[in-house]
Amino acid sequence: MPLVVFNQKGGVGKSTIACNLAAISAAQGRRTLLIDLDVQGNSSRYLLGAQPATQAGGVAGFFEQTLSYTFNPLAPTHFVQRTPFEGLDLLAASPALDELQPKLEARHKIYKLREALALLGREYAQIYLDTPPALNFYTRSALMGASGCLIPFDCDDFSRQALYTLLANVEEIRADHNAALQVKGIVVNQFQPRARLPQQLVQELIDEGLPVLQPYLQSSVKVRESHQLARPLIHLEPKHPLTQALLALHQRLL
Numbered sequence: 664m665p666l667v668v669f670n671q672k673g674g675v676g677k678s679t680i681a682c683n684l685a686a687i688s689a690a691q692g693r694r695t696l697l698i699d700l701d702v703q704g705n706s707s708r709y710l711l712g713a714q715p716a717t718q719a720g721g722v723a724g725f726f727e728q729t730l731s732y733t734f735n736p737l738a739p740t741h742f743v744q745r746t747p748f749e750g751l752d753l754l755a756a757s758p759a760l761d762e763l764q765p766k767l768e769a770r771h772k773i774y775k776l777r778e779a780l781a782l783l784g785r786e787y788a789q790i791y792l793d794t795p796p797a798l799n800f801y802t803r804s805a806l807m808g809a810s811g812c813l814i815p816f817d818c819d820d821f822s823r824q825a826l827y828t829l830l831a832n833v834e835e836i837r838a839d840h841n842a843a844l845q846v847k848g849i850v851v852n853q854f855q856p857r858a859r860l861p862q863q864l865v866q867e868l869i870d871e872g873l874p875v876l877q878p879y880l881q882s883s884v885k886v887r888e889s890h891q892l893a894r895p896l897i898h899l900e901p902k903h904p905l906t907q908a909l910l911a912l913h914q915r916l917l
Contacts, residue, residue, distance in 0.1 A: 665780045665790040665809040666847065666916070669833075672825050673796035675815040676852040678705040679886055680909075681793040686710075686895035687913045689750035693788035696743065698722060699756035700801040706793040707755040710746045712893025719744045721755035726763050729775045739779040740786055748898060752787070764800050773800065777808030777841075798832055806833065807840045811847040813916075816868075816875075818854055818861035823868070830873075847916060848876035855882055876915060878908045 668681040681697060689695040699706040700722060707721075720727070725742040743752045767773075783790060792809060794802040806812060812833055816822055830846065837844040849868065855861050856879075869875050883905045889896050896906040 664811055665784065665792060665805075666811045666813055667792045667794060667802075667805045667809040668813045668815065669794045669802060669806065669829070670815050670822075670825075671796055671798055671829055671832075672817075672822055675796075675817040675822065676850075676880070677701075677796070677815055678709060678793050679890070680813070680815055680850055680852065680880070681791045682706050682709045683889075683895045683897065683909050684913050684916070685751060685789070685791045686748055686897050687910060688789045688791075689748055690897050691913075692750065694750050694752075694786070695789045695791070696752045696754065696783060696787040698754040698790065698792045698805075700760070700805055701756055701793055701795040702758060702760045703795075704756040704758075707753060707757075709890060709893055709895070710748070710751065710753050711755065712747070714747060719755075721753075721757055723757045723759035723763060725754065725779065726767055726772065726775065727759070729772045730763075730766055730770060739783050748895070760801065768800050773804055774807060776801075776804040780808040803836065806836045806844060809841070810843050811845050813847050814849045815852045816849050817852050818864055820860075820864065823864055826868075826873075846874060848874045850876055850912065851879040853882045854879035876912060878911050880908050880912070881905060 668677045670677055685695050685697040697706060720742045725739060728736055743754055746753050792805040794805050816826060833846060851865055865875060885900060885903055885905055889899050896903060896909060900906060
């Protein structure tokens, strides 16, 4: 089941959530792939650290191939590289994605990722897609090919207002392009349980019938440490409360 982590607002923890859920999946014995569609490449740096990108080409290499017809195209797995974590592979992002986007849009390649996901699903038990903070070509491609969408929410009133637009956009893609697409839930991130406003905002979302998932992911400096060391929390500190919350969230999604 390809699962897209998506929010049009930046800084809500998309890459952190995607990478940590993927790392948990792999640590529990499932062959897992993370696809980084964000030109910023935060997920790629998080999982690779100082390890250089291979010559596989990553996401940009895959999309570039779609621009020229060939009788024997390379399989999507050709563009995948291993991470330092057993069972966890990566389709890495690169700055070339920016240059490729207008070419892909002009050539109507919006369904190529969906075709690739169907093939990659034969190789991997779980696939996560980290998307840019915008509803652009790459995000639409991911939503058109995925079965589920996970929405990080960072307990801010601006995020709440943007959430309704986001849900409407996902519903439009589901109705027009991908009937299998489901919102798997809203992940409350950077939650501060002692602050009144976050509790109020989350409760209002629940009262509106929105699919808010528990447990909530609390703010922690351990996340920054995890980024700096390029080690997802399951490998850095498995017993930390935030790691345990991510494990519970992963189990709930299963």
